[in-house]
Amino acid sequence: MAGLIREAYSQFKDLPVPDTLQTGRTIIITGANVGLGLEAARHFARLQPDRVIIACRDKTKGDTAVHSIRASFPDSPTKLDVWVVDISDFASVKAFAARAETELDRVDVFLSNAGVVASTYSESIDGWESTLARGRTFGLLQ
Numbered sequence: 001m002a003g004l005i006r007e008a009y010s011q012f013k014d015l016p017v018p019d020t021l022q023t024g025r026t027i028i029i030t031g032a033n034v035g036l037g038l039e040a041a042r043h044f045a046r047l048q049p050d051r052v053i054i055a056c057r058d059k060t061k062g063d064t065a066v067h068s069i070r071a072s073f074p075d076s077p078t079k080l081d082v083w084v085v086d087i088s089d090f091a092s093v094k095a096f097a098a099r100a101e102t103e104l105d106r107v108d109v110f111l112s113n114a115g116v117v118a119s120t121y122s123e124s125i126d127g128w129e130s131t132l133a134r135g136r137t138f139g140l141l142q
Helices: 002-010 035-046 059-072 090-103 130-136
Strands: 026-030 051-056 079-084 109-111
Touching (some): 035 051, 035 059, 035 109, 051 059, 059 079, 079 090
């Protein structure tokens, strides 16, 4: 019981926020247009890397995320880009990887955040169960 109380109490402690600048780094975050991915992108923009790539399925939603991040940190020198990728579509992932290989000198951080919880069965364009396709796509590129 004491362990349960200790665990519950620990949830109310403030965690330290890293403040080490990420100058010179390139960061890619999938699913960065909403939710935890957006907040991760916002956090990284605060740390001023050279570039944060918002990787998402919808360019318009990605652009909205970029405007939101810019509003939070208008003086950040970070270049914010939106690259479209549907991680449930192998061809889209391969095109994304080819673009990264061609356009980027390096990738320092890759945060694979994109995903979806489906309440009903559906298949990806490649015939995989959609949740499995989204959860495993980037691992298949190794």
